[in-house]
Amino acid sequence: xxxxxxxxxxSQHRCVCVLLLLTCGAVSGQLCSDNNFQTVARVVxxxxxxxxxxxxxxxxxxxxxxxxxxxYPNNLNDVVYQKDxxxxxxxxxxxxxxxxxxxxxxxxxxxxxxxxxxxASSDVLCxxxxxxxxxxxxxxxxxxxxxxxxxxxxxxxxxxxxGNHYFVCRVPA
Numbered sequence: 001x002x003x004x005x006x007x008x009x010x011s012q013h014r015c016v017c018v019l020l021l022l023t024c025g026a027v028s029g030q031l032c033s034d035n036n037f038q039t040v041a042r043v044v045x046x047x048x049x050x051x052x053x054x055x056x057x058x059x060x061x062x063x064x065x066x067x068x069x070x071x072y073p074n075n076l077n078d079v080v081y082q083k084d085x086x087x088x089x090x091x092x093x094x095x096x097x098x099x100x101x102x103x104x105x106x107x108x109x110x111x112x113x114x115x116x117x118x119x120a121s122s123d124v125l126c127x128x129x130x131x132x133x134x135x136x137x138x139x140x141x142x143x144x145x146x147x148x149x150x151x152x153x154x155x156x157x158x159x160x161x162x163g164n165h166y167f168v169c170r171v172p173a
Contacts, residue, residue, distance in 0.1 A: 031064070037121045041120070042117075044117040046099040061136065080094070
């Protein structure tokens with residue numbers, strides 16, 4: 001899917017896309033730490049609990065892809081804890097108190113869902129698995145929605161469904 005998009009964009013953009021993919025792997029390895037696993041797993045748990053492993057990996061990769069994207073902060077904590085203009089976390093699960101409680105309970109009990117979220121996060125952050133979305137920074141449980149639509153600043157490309165979420169990559173409009 002990425003190659004098809006690259007061909008329509010021209011040879012200069014093809015190099016940028018390949019460079020972005022190579023950079024993403026390098027950043028992933030640099031993020032490989034227990035503290036980062038827990039931070040990303042909290043998001044994966046809240047946003048994709050119950051999804052197939054590929055869907056959980058895709059959600060984790062949106063964090064790495066945002067770190068590498070010009071429209072987002074360039075470090076893990078700033079990406080994860082970024083808020084919108086209304087003071088709501090962009091990863092909405094972090095704004096829901098009951099999700100915090102469910103995470104704490106699952107972690108304490110070392111549940112299957114907790115272990116899956118940590119496994120998906122560690123695999124992504126240590127570069128042990130490839131990005132099934134190839135570049136997604138945004139996703140939504142339904143389509144269309146603001147997270148998966150083009151806006152005046154960013155075009156949504158490479159839309160795909162993984163599990164129960166729709167994922168999109170963003171390029172300047």
